[in-house]
Amino acid sequence: MSEPTPGVPADPVEPWRMSGQPVCPRHPGVVSYVSCQRCHRPTCPACQRPAAVGVHCVDCVAEAARSQRQATTRFGGTLTDGRPVITQGIIALCVLVYVGQRVFPGLTDELSFVPALAASEPWRFLTSAFAHSPTQLMHILFNMYAAWVLGAALEPALGRIRFIALYLLSALGGSVLYLLLAGPSDPLTANTTGDYSWFTGAVGASGAIFGLFGALLIMQRSIGAWNPNLMVVIGLNLLLPFFLPGIAWQAHVGGLLTGGAIGALYSYTGGRRASSAPASAPTSWSAHYLGLTAIAVLLIALSIVKLTIA
Numbered sequence: 001m002s003e004p005t006p007g008v009p010a011d012p013v014e015p016w017r018m019s020g021q022p023v024c025p026r027h028p029g030v031v032s033y034v035s036c037q038r039c040h041r042p043t044c045p046a047c048q049r050p051a052a053v054g055v056h057c058v059d060c061v062a063e064a065a066r067s068q069r070q071a072t073t074r075f076g077g078t079l080t081d082g083r084p085v086i087t088q089g090i091i092a093l094c095v096l097v098y099v100g101q102r103v104f105p106g107l108t109d110e111l112s113f114v115p116a117l118a119a120s121e122p123w124r125f126l127t128s129a130f131a132h133s134p135t136q137l138m139h140i141l142f143n144m145y146a147a148w149v150l151g152a153a154l155e156p157a158l159g160r161i162r163f164i165a166l167y168l169l170s171a172l173g174g175s176v177l178y179l180l181l182a183g184p185s186d187p188l189t190a191n192t193t194g195d196y197s198w199f200t201g202a203v204g205a206s207g208a209i210f211g212l213f214g215a216l217l218i219m220q221r222s223i224g225a226w227n228p229n230l231m232v233v234i235g236l237n238l239l240l241p242f243f244l245p246g247i248a249w250q251a252h253v254g255g256l257l258t259g260g261a262i263g264a265l266y267s268y269t270g271g272r273r274a275s276s277a278p279a280s281a282p283t284s285w286s287a288h289y290l291g292l293t294a295i296a297v298l299l300i301a302l303s304i305v306k307l308t309i310a
Helices: 058-067 085-103 107-111 124-130 137-158 160-180 187-193 206-222 228-242 249-268 286-309
Strands: 048-050 055-057
Touching (some): 107 124, 124 160, 206 249, 249 286
16 A cells, blocks of 8 residues: 655645645635635635625635526516616617718718618618618607617616617518518619619618517517507607608518517517426526527518519
8 A cells, every 4th residue: 555755645635724824715825714604714805705694705606606596587688787788889870870971971872771782782681770861860860769768678678689689680670571562673664663662772770660669569568568658659650651751661660560579579488497497497588599580580581582583
């Protein structure tokens, strides 16, 4: 049988146990006679965290935080400080693009959604949602005000990932319906019918904004709330194109339908654990991400079909 070498411990021993005095494991040069109430190791003042009884060390506090379930809203959003940073970012980006449009007049044509260019320049499906009419200040002012009001309500409830997915997919839905309902792609037929929508560009965040309206409406209904003022605002904006020319109502309706579908997805799916999972297990929200993927695939498929047969 082998014997231990003199001066060397037979078994590995933590450094803080080898010293004649209790030292902090994180700071071996600091002597501490205060022990963590969980692991009972010495902990120096820099590593001490107040607890209900005594103190805990930073390692035990970190381990407890990892094992604790993260609080979420009923729609899956992670609880934050409530600041709508994504909404603020969207507004800042739209304002920046608007300034660019005023400085560089050709930028509007580069960002607008034109059905005739959808196949060769597909990024226009989304870039158009961050541009606005450079000659109509009220266009961007109304959209940004609506984005702020709706974003302040939706982003904290949904969380940042779900909110940005709602915004972008609603913008995509607006562009897709504009494409699906666009007039003939043949210039001669367009001249005959007078419908040049296939070659006419559209800009504005209205499709995305209507998506936020639709999602908020469905989410409120899912918790038994009813806001008639919201219905009035949606109705008035849907009627607006009949009184003011040059408004792409197709994008409004497309965004509203897409946002409503996503709102139903967020409201009525997810938030469940497997029957065999313990009560402390995190809630599964995978249905949300699968649903968002399905909606995106559907919108892309509809666009491909339209561009193929146009």
